[in-house]
Amino acid sequence: MVEEMSKEELMKISVEEFSRLQDWMLVSEKDSEAYKGMKKRYDELKVILASLNVNVTGIDKIKE
Numbered sequence: 001m002v003e004e005m006s007k008e009e010l011m012k013i014s015v016e017e018f019s020r021l022q023d024w025m026l027v028s029e030k031d032s033e034a035y036k037g038m039k040k041r042y043d044e045l046k047v048i049l050a051s052l053n054v055n056v057t058g059i060d061k062i063k064e
Contacts, residue, residue, distance in 0.1 A: 007052060010052065011052045011054060014045055014048050014049055014052070014054075015054065015059065017041075017045060018042070018045045018046075018049060018056070018059065019059060021038055021041055021042055021045065022042070022060070022061040022062050023061075024038060025038050025039070025042065025062055026061060026062070039064070042062060042064075046060075
């Protein structure tokens with residue numbers, strides 16, 4: 001049986017992934033396929049965090 005993740009757990013995991021992903025994006029070439037894939041996940045995480053009412057302004061290092 002799969003347990004349901006709490007809002008707080010989802011928020012914690014998403015913030016951690018968002019931060020880690022941005023660190024990788026900052027050291028990648030913007031025109032690379034890897035960066036483009038990371039950018040897609042970056043956008044997805046921003047939507048997830050916004051739906052959880054997390055203000056990403058202070059933690060957004062990419063600002064795209």
